[in-house]
Amino acid sequence: MAQIRIESLRKEFGAFTAVQSSSFTIEDGEFFMLLGPSGCGKTTTLRMMAGLELPTAGEVFIDGDAVGQKPASQRDIAFVFQMFALYPHMNVRRNISYPLLSQGMARPQVRAKVGEVAEILGITDILDRPVGGLSGGDRQRVALGRAIVREPRAFFMDEPLGALDAEFREHMAEELRALHDRMGATTVYVTHDQLEAMQMGDKIVVMNHGVVEQFGVPQDIYDWPATMFVASFIGSPPMNFLRFDGMVGAGTDQVSLGEATIPVPTQRDGAHGKLALGVRPEHIRLLDDAPYRGEVVAAEYLGTTQIITLNTPHGEVKARIPSDRKVQIGARTGLDFDARTLTLFECDKGRALL
Ligand code: ATP
Numbered sequence: 001m002a003q004i005r006i007e008s009l010r011k012e013f014g015a016f017t018a019v020q021s022s023s024f025t026i027e028d029g030e031f032f033m034l035l036g037p038s039g040c041g042k043t044t045t046l047r048m049m050a051g052l053e054l055p056t057a058g059e060v061f062i063d064g065d066a067v068g069q070k071p072a073s074q075r076d077i078a079f080v081f082q083m084f085a086l087y088p089h090m091n092v093r094r095n096i097s098y099p100l101l102s103q104g105m106a107r108p109q110v111r112a113k114v115g116e117v118a119e120i121l122g123i124t125d126i127l128d129r130p131v132g133g134l135s136g137g138d139r140q141r142v143a144l145g146r147a148i149v150r151e152p153r154a155f156f157m158d159e160p161l162g163a164l165d166a167e168f169r170e171h172m173a174e175e176l177r178a179l180h181d182r183m184g185a186t187t188v189y190v191t192h193d194q195l196e197a198m199q200m201g202d203k204i205v206v207m208n209h210g211v212v213e214q215f216g217v218p219q220d221i222y223d224w225p226a227t228m229f230v231a232s233f234i235g236s237p238p239m240n241f242l243r244f245d246g247m248v249g250a251g252t253d254q255v256s257l258g259e260a261t262i263p264v265p266t267q268r269d270g271a272h273g274k275l276a277l278g279v280r281p282e283h284i285r286l287l288d289d290a291p292y293r294g295e296v297v298a299a300e301y302l303g304t305t306q307i308i309t310l311n312t313p314h315g316e317v318k319a320r321i322p323s324d325r326k327v328q329i330g331a332r333t334g335l336d337f338d339a340r341t342l343t344l345f346e347c348d349k350g351r352a353l354l
Pocket residue numbers: 013016018036037038039040041042043044045192
């Protein structure tokens with residue numbers, strides 16, 4: 001088990017900076033997600049933590065030891081790749097035994113250890129089967145078995161479920177999370193899938209263009225996005241932005257959108273210029289007499305809820321409302337916002353006001 005801390009960690013490839021100076025701490029036993037769009041630098045960050053890439057600057061600490069310049073083999077960690085590499089000519093038992101045998105562990109001990117791991121993963125009955133004929137899921141389990149059998153201090157996983165179809169992916173995600181809960185080993189997991197990150201992670205780092213945008217527990221990141229990027233990357237549909245030019249003073253608890261006055265959480269800091277009021281689709285109610293108004297332009301039925309798209313004076317807005325609420329395309333209606341959930345952003349900086 002391990003606490004992993006990165007401090008001002010940076011990676012340049014020639015003139016290109018893949019990871020800007022980044023700092024955060026992964027506590028012992030956490031299931032920690034590195035989340036962001038393709039090319040944002042999450043894999044590079046993971047590889048620097050694991051010892052597969054040397055940082056240009058900054059440091060990686062595992063349990064307080066500076067390991068940034070040490071190779072992976074000296075970090076006592078296991079790396080699980082997207083395409084699990086198994087030895088196809090060996091059976092399951094040999095595949096899982098391999099890391100222990102190559103460390104020189106005695107055979108009876110290896111047998112016992114592999115038995116334990118197979119039990120945890122529910123693959124005892126396939127131990128003597130060749131890996132070639134196994135289903136995708138069983139191959140994943142075998143590869144995980146090979147990673148966990150060494151009992152490393154931490155696991156590093158780079159989109160381990162990326163190659164699976166959606167349904168199976170969800171199932172394996174649950175298995176992985178359950179496995180983590182049983183073993184409690186620190187796990188760092190790269191994904192570009194915000195739902196996967198929200199469902200599985202104890203904590204999430206959201207990255208964009210090599211920069212850490214936000215770091216925290218999933219609920220806080222969802223409810224209180226620190227940047228407009230995070231607000232639009234997390235959530236489906238994403239947070240709406242009602243854009244306006246104006247001024248918000250310190251201590252303000254309302255903003256004016258045209259004729260309508262919208263209550264907002266009391267602001268600590270003031271700002272002026274191009275601002276945006278951020279509201280999640282599920283925090284909007286359509287009320288006939290609400291003063292802020294829009295025109296319904298589309299409705300998308302999703303079972304228990306529906307997504308209503310409205311044109312408003314400050315931009316298009318999507319509202320998630322119960323599907324039994326009848327809404328006419330072309331109708332004008334009022335939009336009522338849950339004041340406690342609103343976030344104000346400074347558009348030029350892309351940052352939330354506090
Ligand atoms: P993806 O999900 O697509 O892998 P990512 O967020 O994991 O994206 P990285 O793989 O960390 O992103 O890459 C970040 C940036 O660094 C990308 O623009 C990539 O092209 C670049 N990069 C990564 N490795 C190298 C390298 N060895 N040489 C040059 N550029 C690289």
